[in-house]
Amino acid sequence: MKKLALYVLFVSIAAIFGVYLQVLTVGHATPWAPWVLALSTALSMLATMILGAARRGRRNGGLGGLAFPLLVTFVLIAGGFALALALPGAGEPLVLGLPRRAAIVLYGIGLLPLLVLPVAYAVTFDEMTLSEEDLDRVRRAAAAARKSPIDQGRAGD
Amino acid sequence: MTELYPALQTVALPQLAQPAVIAVAVAYFTGVALIGGWAARRTRTASDFFVAGRGIGLLPLALAAMAATVSGFAFIGGPGFVYTAGVGALFLVLSASVTSSMSALVLATRLRLLGEIRGLITIPDAIRVRYRSPAAQGLAAVAIIVGVVGYMATNVLALGLVIDAVFETGLPAGIWLGMIVTLAYSVAGGIMAGVYADVLQGLLMAVASVLVFLSALQVGGAGQGLAGISETVRAVDPGFFGPWGKLAPIAALSLFFVFGMGSLAQPHVAHKFYMLRDPRKLKWYPLIMSVALVMTLLLYFAVGVAMKALSVRGSIPPLANPDQATPMFLLQFTPILLAALVFSGVAAAIMSTVNSFMSIGAAAVTHDLPRAFGRRVGNELLWGRVSTVVISVLAAALAHTSGLLVAFLGIFGWGLFASTLVPALAIGLNWTGATRAGALASIATGLVTTLVLEALAWFGAYSFPAGVSAAGVSLVLSFLAFFTVSWATAPKGGPEIDEDVRLVMEM
Numbered sequence: 001m002k003k004l005a006l007y008v009l010f011v012s013i014a015a016i017f018g019v020y021l022q023v024l025t026v027g028h029a030t031p032w033a034p035w036v037l038a039l040s041t042a043l044s045m046l047a048t049m050i051l052g053a054a055r056r057g058r059r060n061g062g063l064g065g066l067a068f069p070l071l072v073t074f075v076l077i078a079g080g081f082a083l084a085l086a087l088p089g090a091g092e093p094l095v096l097g098l099p100r101r102a103a104i105v106l107y108g109i110g111l112l113p114l115l116v117l118p119v120a121y122a123v124t125f126d127e128m129t130l131s132e133e134d135l136d137r138v139r140r141a142a143a144a145a146r147k148s149p150i151d152q153g154r155a156g157d
Numbered sequence: 158m159t160e161l162y163p164a165l166q167t168v169a170l171p172q173l174a175q176p177a178v179i180a181v182a183v184a185y186f187t188g189v190a191l192i193g194g195w196a197a198r199r200t201r202t203a204s205d206f207f208v209a210g211r212g213i214g215l216l217p218l219a220l221a222a223m224a225a226t227v228s229g230f231a232f233i234g235g236p237g238f239v240y241t242a243g244v245g246a247l248f249l250v251l252s253a254s255v256t257s258s259m260s261a262l263v264l265a266t267r268l269r270l271l272g273e274i275r276g277l278i279t280i281p282d283a284i285r286v287r288y289r290s291p292a293a294q295g296l297a298a299v300a301i302i303v304g305v306v307g308y309m310a311t312n313v314l315a316l317g318l319v320i321d322a323v324f325e326t327g328l329p330a331g332i333w334l335g336m337i338v339t340l341a342y343s344v345a346g347g348i349m350a351g352v353y354a355d356v357l358q359g360l361l362m363a364v365a366s367v368l369v370f371l372s373a374l375q376v377g378g379a380g381q382g383l384a385g386i387s388e389t390v391r392a393v394d395p396g397f398f399g400p401w402g403k404l405a406p407i408a409a410l411s412l413f414f415v416f417g418m419g420s421l422a423q424p425h426v427a428h429k430f431y432m433l434r435d436p437r438k439l440k441w442y443p444l445i446m447s448v449a450l451v452m453t454l455l456l457y458f459a460v461g462v463a464m465k466a467l468s469v470r471g472s473i474p475p476l477a478n479p480d481q482a483t484p485m486f487l488l489q490f491t492p493i494l495l496a497a498l499v500f501s502g503v504a505a506a507i508m509s510t511v512n513s514f515m516s517i518g519a520a521a522v523t524h525d526l527p528r529a530f531g532r533r534v535g536n537e538l539l540w541g542r543v544s545t546v547v548i549s550v551l552a553a554a555l556a557h558t559s560g561l562l563v564a565f566l567g568i569f570g571w572g573l574f575a576s577t578l579v580p581a582l583a584i585g586l587n588w589t590g591a592t593r594a595g596a597l598a599s600i601a602t603g604l605v606t607t608l609v610l611e612a613l614a615w616f617g618a619y620s621f622p623a624g625v626s627a628a629g630v631s632l633v634l635s636f637l638a639f640f641t642v643s644w645a646t647a648p649k650g651g652p653e654i655d656e657d658v659r660l661v662m663e664m
Contacts, residue, residue, distance in 0.1 A: 016414065041417070
């Protein structure tokens with residue numbers, strides 16, 4: 001999963017570069033440019049989060065209990081951008097006090113992910129991030145490295 | 158980076174010298190001084206000075222990270238930006254719903270664990286141990302020093318403007334007074350004073366923001382809340398509440414990309430992960446940080462749209478200078494005590510950011526640069542204090558003498574940190590295939606392209622088309638350099654990473 005995330009990150013960054021290059025060359029954005037930038041931005045953030053979250057030996061391709069919340073977050077961001085680009089502006093109804101497309105941006109992208117990822121991170125913390133055993137393992141490895149004569153030459157310190 | 162020019166607070170505020178405002182400001186500064194005195198007695202080592210002895214709890218960490226993230230811009234320049242650009246201005250802060258989780262997933266645990274097992278105290282330290290490269294540490298430190306001086310000068314100028322407005326000291330005296338107060342608690346108590354002052358400052362900012370938000374919806378909507386504001390404004394200016402506001406879609410999306418991804422490697426925020434006492438407490442970090450951040454940003458949105466509605470309705474004249482949105486709203490439409498609280502909140506936001514920059518700047522000078530050349534400073538605590546003073550005086554002198562240069566330096570801080578540190582630090586700590594050459598290429602690309610492109614844009618030699626910013630281009634180029642050079646220089650025998658570092662990366 002990490003390898004896939006890495007490739008997706010590279011491709012999405014290259015696509016953003018392509019959009020910038022197109023705007024710099026032509027002087028203005030073509031109609032497809034915002035769509036590519038919207039999708040690539042959402043993908044680059046998703047790929048970065050997967051790169052940080054995925055762990056060997058966990059279910060759901062290494063994402064464990066974070067797979068679904070990450071997917072929901074991506075759908076909220078990419079879907080929010082897509083709706084903002086696609087929906088007509090004329091005669092918009094108010095949704096929670098804002099015109100529909102502004103509401104999608106503010107509530108859908110700016111607030112809803114707040115209810116998903118931070119909670120999922122806390123709930124899956126032991127499984128996906130740092131259990132007591134993980135912490136012990138790191139501390140034991142560090143202690144062993146300090147005792148090892150090979151460690152004297154570590155470029156890190 | 159045209160979209161970010163409104164982020165600079167360089168225009169004088171209206172005079173605010175009223176007894177209630179002065180009293181609250183004096184109480185606030187006294188609180189900060191007391192915290193500085195308390196922390197000074199507990200600062201005995203370089204570790205205490207730079208990473209609070211790795212002994213702070215989760216709540217102070219989250220509040221300190223939030224306070225360092227949000228500068229005075231969120232209270233003054235931000236609402237002005239919303240007043241001008243409508244919903245488009247929100248794209249600068251919209252990613253706040255995701256960035257705390259993203260930084261927790263990508264950076265927090267790894268930095269905290271590396272800090273513990275290798276005794277790291279700076280972000281360039283982490284880059285050194287990841288790539289076994291003192292050169293990468295040195296280059297990252299140079300980027301941080303360049304960014305810090307510019308950022309600090311801009312913030313010190315903003316602090317001078319606030320102090321001048323409250324105490325009528327004149328701008329030069331305001332700049333030096335603000336710097337001396339911040340310097341006093343930072344030099345004496347180091348980052349420990351900074352963190353606990355941040356708790357006071359963060360709470361002040363969040364409470365003030367929520368109260369102003371409620372008041373702004375009430376006043377701006379003429380009793381009908383946000384719906385009243387929307388109906389009033391869109392009747393005469395439909396674009397204001399369009400999904401991208403007054404910005405082109407590509408400009409708004411570009412802001413989201415730069416500020417979303419860029420948040421991953423803001424050194425003054427990431428550095429705070431080293432300070433947490435128990436790494437397992439990070440479990441609740443994204444939730445607390447995100448809620449605190451969103452609470453603090455409520456004012457940013459509400460005051461901007463409320464002032465627009467009040468202007469459309471004819472209750473106030475159109476603002477000649479958008480930065481007047483917050484001061485004018487507070488002085489005309491809120492109780493004076495709430496206004497006083499917010500003005501102290503502005504000073505708090507600026508001071509917490511400046512203090513964080515002082516700490517990472519001093520660490521880059523006394524810790525990272527010597528290590529990049531294979532040397533160590535004898536007494537890091539003493540020299541940390543000395544370099545804090547030197548960097549601060551330099552920033553204040555810049556703010557005092559050259560407004561134009563300060564504005565230029567302040568523009569690129571965020572973009573510079575993003576383009577030099579996001580690939581090498583945030584991606585590098587999660588990808589064992591990243592190489593030393595890739596990291597060096599990425600940091601150098603980010604540093605050079607940011608400085609060159611921002612200079613070209615600032616001095617009018619090149620004008621970026623709408624939607625493209627120097628920060629965005631630099632970040633993307635830095636990423637591409639990182640990937641391509643890493644793949645091209647991948648060692649045949651597999652990645653060269655110390656075992657304990659690899660174990661942390663695989664967590």
